[in-house]
Amino acid sequence: MSVNLKQGPFEPLIIAFCCNWCSYAGGDLAGTGRMTYPANVRVIRVPCSSCVSSNFILRAFQRGADGVVVAGCHPGDCHYTSGNYFARRRFLLLQRFLEFLGMEPERFQVHWISASEGNRFAAVMTETTEKIRALGPNRKLRDTR
């Protein structure tokens, strides 16, 4: 059963697509540094933020995610040189489009987190979880089945 259908107070489900080279490693560093953040966040490892298709993001929302984070290397630092630059364009447009359709913009966030920013990783995930918790469950893009 999806996290947000459980009994009790609303607990958001947040899916984070993290690029292997920066953000996933930043997540690892958050772990090695024992920096806590809410367990609501579940990370999917991808090679690069440019590898995250809008399809996955929409799919996550359909299947019950309350928030989606895409995290990649800082612009200019992409392991693959330019992937995050393309991702930045794709996601900025998608973000603005979703907002145009009436989705809360907070639900889909993009962050640049380097391998050395374990604290930032934890902070972003904490902050995102809190924001989404405050927003309540995603009802707009969700599959109701």
Add this chain to the structure above:
Amino acid sequence: MKKITKEKLALFWELLARRATLYLPLQEDGVVNFAPWKNGARVNLRENSLVPPKNVFFPQAETYLRFQTGAKKLQLESLEPEEEFILFGVRPCDVASFTILDKVFLEEPVDGLYAKRRRLGTLVSLGCNEPGETCFCTSFELEPAFAPGADVMVWDMGEFLLWEAQSEKGDELTAKINELLDEAAPEESASALSLRNTTAAGEAAAGCQQEWNTAGLQEVLRGKFNVELWEKLYHRCLGCGICTYLCPTCHCFDIQDFSRGLEGERFRCWDSCMFAEFTLMASGENPRPTQKERVRQRFLHKLLYFPSKYGLYACVGCGRCVRKCPVHLDITQVMEPIK
């Protein structure tokens, strides 16, 4: 014959809706479609709906089975429609479409979901006052202002609606809402008949451009499977599903599963012979590889295969496809050269 004055309509809808779910032609963003009536909804009795009311009996998608798989066992739960409803304002052509759908779904093997909905629903037809530009129901010997298959027949006489029950279900409904109905004066009742005559005449008259002689069409089409005309016709088809989805008689469907982890549900949903994937087989083979075969299938199915099997054309002349086909692949026109 009964009547109800138009001022009472708002009350009337409310009363009906209290008895059962009430489907009415509602207008939203300039588009008229059948939908459950809610207070404040804008009822449009002038125009026919864009999407045919078949979706009330045969929804675009409906879940009928839930399943859950464990390590060993599979649990199933079937779902059935339970809700009684009234479908008000169906035009006689669309009422006739149910006769066609009944042939498909109610003959053995009977389609349980459709059958149940037919039982649960009461059909109130609204006669047409004026034929539309693309109407050609008379081509199929239908009457624009009279639907024998409806439970209740209603005519819009301007100030009031005339109401006549035509079946047991119709009588029951009439009894339930009798408080709002008045007896129609004899001359008022008679006006319904004259309306029937004038509209029928209107449509059949030369003024209506869609008069299409279907006599002997079935025979003509036999053996026209491989004529060169199809080669010419199909080109402009875009392969979209507008014609089939807006057709009151098209009834093809697909069955799909939706699952999340170990549980899920099975549903059926409209499909269209215009789509390339419609006949695509798992092997990758497609017996109707191009739009030519698909266009031919659609026309021949309506005008040859169906009548051959069931004895009536699978078209009621509602004109929706003529009106909405983006490239005007007009059923009334394309048959002419074949003939």
Add this chain to the structure above:
Amino acid sequence: MKITRDNLCSSIVKEIAEISGENVAGCYQCGKCTAACPVNTVMDILPHQVLRFLQLGLVEALLNCNTIWICASCFTCAGRCPRGVDLPGIMEALRLILLRKRGFSRIKAGVIPRVADKGMPEQALVSAFRKYTR
């Protein structure tokens, strides 16, 4: 001198940061502000020292110095600061703290007729009032 955490993060230090929008930790004491300042000779606390005092939490001394009143907001320091610290903004914050809290005025009413008579431009009077009073 005793330095305590309370001094370093006193509410007034925070208030200065809030009013000026500047982070005094950005300053690494290169002194370029002082070197650039056209009125540094008549200041009792030099511009770079103002930042150092703030880093040390020594606000009281700053509120009693003449520097903040002498700073003419010429922005030479801000334009050259390698750390992008807006010192005139901090000076303004220090002035505002005094002007807001005590409601005092730095300007003596007596000077007005004298200077106004000399054809001093409105601009000078308005700026003086804006800087010296509330």
Add this chain to the structure above:
Amino acid sequence: MRFSYYPGCTLKTTAALLENSALKAARALGIELIEQEKWQCCGAVFPLAALEIAPFLSSVRSLAAAKDTGEKLVTICAACYHVLKRANHVMKTDRDVCTKANNYLQLPEQYRGGTEVIHYLELLRDEVGFPTLARKVKKPLTGRKIAAFYGCLLLRPPAVMQFDNAENPSIMEDFLHALGAAAVDYPYRTECCGVYLSVQNEEIVAEMVAKIINSALSHGAEAIVDACPLCHYNLLELQKKTPQGKSTLPVYYFTELLEEALDLKDKVEEKMAF
């Protein structure tokens, strides 16, 4: 060429000379400066405190009014230029302040920094062009050695003002060259004149002014030009009180020279019919 024009308080009183000469020259150069209706005082100083919005609301109103006409907003007074340009910068870059200012002002249309604020000197350089100006000069100031004084308000903070190279500006020198004069380069031309300190601490200002004047003199200047009423006052009045005693370097507004070079100086202005 048509522009919105923001005069400011000082130009209407103590610095009328600056305005009159500027407007006269503008007409002669075929530039239409349309004075804004109901302009309000810019406040003379830009509020440096991050939390203060109220003091520059009047500037925003002027900026928004200029946007409505779709014209660039011309200022002549250096202080007004400084305040309006900085206010505009904030409106353009600080969303938060921008929202607050808009909420407060309740303008018919949101203002987000769309107006371009330019100084009269920029008008001459970018819209008229110094070469064109040079061609229009009737009485070139040939042989005159003049030191330009920039002061603070036009140049700093450089990141916001972007008026010219803040440490090494040339616009006034280029202007002087266009008028046929020789521009004197001297190190103190971008220093502060002491601004409003003259109200309370005249002696400090006198010392600052002395440095400037002496520097200009020692580099051979015969006159000094400026673009700011306050600099003008300080340079003109306080050089008399310099510690070294009276010095006699004449001080002009740049527009006075412009007027002179265009040969408008003694002409009585024809009434413009509007």
Add this chain to the structure above:
Amino acid sequence: MKRIGVFVCWCGTNIANTVNIEAVTEAAGKMPGVVYAGNYKYMCSEIGQSKIKSAIIREKLDRFVVASCSPRMHESTFRKTAAAAGLNPYLVEIANIREHCSWVHKNKGEATAKAIALIRAAVAKAARDKELWATQIPVEHRALVIGGGIGGIQAALDIADAGFEVDLVERTPSIGGHMAQLDKTFPTLDCSACILTPKMGEAASHPKITLYTYSEVEKVDGYVGNFEATIRKKARSVDLEKCTGCGICWEKCPSRVKSEFDEALSMRKAIYIPFPQAVPNVPVIDRASCRWFTREKCGICRKTCPAGAVNFDQEDEVLQKKYGAIVVATGFDVLDLDDFGEYSYGKHPDVLTSLEFERILNSSGPTGGRLLRPSNQSPPKNVVFIQCVGSRDKSRGKPYCSKICCMYSAKHVILFKEKYPEAQAYVFYIDIRTAGKDFEEFHRRAVEEYGALYLKGSAGKVFPDGDKLLVKGVDSLSGHALEIEADMVVLATAIKAKSDAPQLARLLGISTDTHAFFMEAHPKLRPVEAHTAGIFLAGACQGPKDIPETVSQASGAAAKAIVLLSKENLLSDPCVSEVNESLCTGCLACIKVCPYSAITEKTIEEKIHGKALQRRVAEVNVALCQGCGSCTVSCRPGAVNLKGFTNEQIMAEVDAICL
């Protein structure tokens, strides 16, 4: 049906303390496709791995999931385990329940639930794993070194000494770089030329090194082990073979231009060698200032050349060569001081940058080593050195420390004082940074033996004041604003990346940091490698460095290149993109987003409805593809898929996590 095994690691107490191992194992056992789930204290240990191996055989597992630490830690370990048990190593997935779970959550219930979700995702992904096979790529045994400064020279020599061919490409007419411009080097005060020139000669005469001076790399294609570079040898207009370097031509040449080598402090001719020890010692005609080329008159050099080496008709030569490895050693530039008008640089001849000062000190420099004021050729008595001009300046300059200025300023003080013992040196500094062998001692000598006055503070403005310079500054320690009357002012100008570094980075497919220095693959563990395999970095092109650091990094880069060049073949990562040709529409958007030019178009023929049809589709070069997956997103119908991270797999992960 797949047969998936799940192995949950306790990681001692690291995981087990926060995650209920038993509950997780039980839940994993019920997941679709899972036929076995077990757990062990240390899965990565020998015993743990052998447990996995035996389970693979016993339970006939065809793939497995390890729930343990980060895949960045042990993915390769468990892939080897799989291979050892006869499974394809790419049939392994890792669920990171340590770094991403047990270590960052405190509540055991929540952590357990999350661990289960992560394993569910890994299982869903594993179920869609396919066998993947690495391919072998042959290696071209030749290296390309770009940049002929001390870094490039050192790297070339090291690689060549290991027995591999090296091509050294230098843009200017001579190798030597900035080091050739220096007078002495800190902290030993060795003569720079004395230690550099032999190296230059060695490089020129090494049988394995080919010098391409006055040449530029125009294009680099290919991939690790198989780069293909296009090198443009600009027309020198002088025949390298015939020229004897006698110097008659440049003596006679009538065109005078500012010398780049002397930082524009002296003039050179249109036909010139940049400096006396240039290698090759063959002049080049600067066509932009040569009268023959600009006015078609003159030709004196051609007439006077005794060897007949001058050739006006020489044309650029374009070479294409293959290389296995590339070393980038393109060095640095110094910051442009346009934004720092307060120092009067460019307005007054006695205000110099350190590099200009270096040339004035140099015996082969514009003054023949006599340290005189450029304004009036008189000996300076007071020299003010200002450090951090543009360095550590996030407003107008560069936020970083240029690293070498403290030391060379001390050197300049010493050299100045050696020449003029009676004179005074002043140094404005913000902080003194002397981390390095003998550096602090050197700095103290400048202060204590040579009496330089070090002033902690900054100079605010340099005013030309008569024939002097008035420096207004501050001594922040005493709290005094200062005025110093100086004869010369020397600005320690920030080091910056070469202005065309971003273009070179694009050309090579490597990345730059925010200041356009080339990025190393890892700041600590892979400091000499670029992100792109087969490309190595040496010297200041990667960040400010002094000579010994540059040389050691160059040797490091050379060592890395040698490792690569000594292999016959390389194995490529099989996680690369592939194109489903039947879905591919041929729009080729993927080509546009591929950072490695790994996708090309090809024409295929297929039969559609009986008609033979040719159409274009995309094709991935598996050797070039680095597996970023950008192409997969650019492909609307999803015809391009990244092996190991297919659309199906990521979608399955999403679905599984959302349960």
Add this chain to the structure above:
Amino acid sequence: MKQLSERIKEAAFGSLSSGQVEMVIGWQKGPLWWQSFPAFITDPGETASLIWDPFSVSNLNKYLLNEVPKKKIALFLKGCDALGFNQLLRDGRVEREKVLLFGIPCDGLVDPARVEATGLSKGLLQVKKEREELVFYYKEGQRKAPARDFYYSKCLSCRYPNPVTCDEMLGEAVPCQPLERFANVSKLEAASLEERFTYWSRHFSRCIRCFACRNVCPACSCRECIFDIAEPRWLGKAKESGETLFYHITRAYHVAGRCVDCGECARICPLGIPLAELNRKFIKDINELYGEYDAGADLDKEAPLLTFKSDDPDVSA
């Protein structure tokens, strides 16, 4: 207009009879006044049936995807069609040398719904355009009205009435005075989140997934559409608001930076969903964020989603 239709016939006849092309795609007229539809002619003798009238709205170039010509195909392009053609060219779906393009300057086409809304459609037999006016023919006689009053709204904001590419122009270029095309998008942008959501859910709830918007789109030219692919099945077939949203978001997103703003999606939607506004939101954002870009107008300009600048605006976190 008459002249133009004559020229169309001539061009068609000429190119077919000379053997230059093997097929001409143009428009023919149906019996009803608004029925003008694509026609595929291979016989020079049939070219006389080709027409050009205020209802020749169908974009012909997408049909090129179905045809595998040995020789060339001749095609008539309006301004919007030419942009679409260029997009197909850019996507590698047509070969320029396999088509002969006749350009048609077009200042706007008539929306039958607007005619109906005015009541002029009753008994209407034929509509013709004469200069700036429409002439409505009835049994009883005729009526006239300014043509622009009846144009599709997409035509009123058309910025490329004259084809940007063709082999031969038939007719004089027409002037262009487009209305602001982002007015609706801006209006929606100014609405609250909930208002926007209500607006779009109401519209999307009508969607029957006939895919006409996709099938007509010159930027939707995939051989197999992501929505049709069964494995993996991205788009489910249920009538679920989530699925419908996925469809509309993804459709618009896939044509972002590629949409030529021909407005066909919205015109063709039987349920009247304002689909073009979705595309225009992307166009507007792209123009604002990455500089003006008109897909199909300039083949040398890099598509905005296939390029980047290192100082592009950041994704707001």
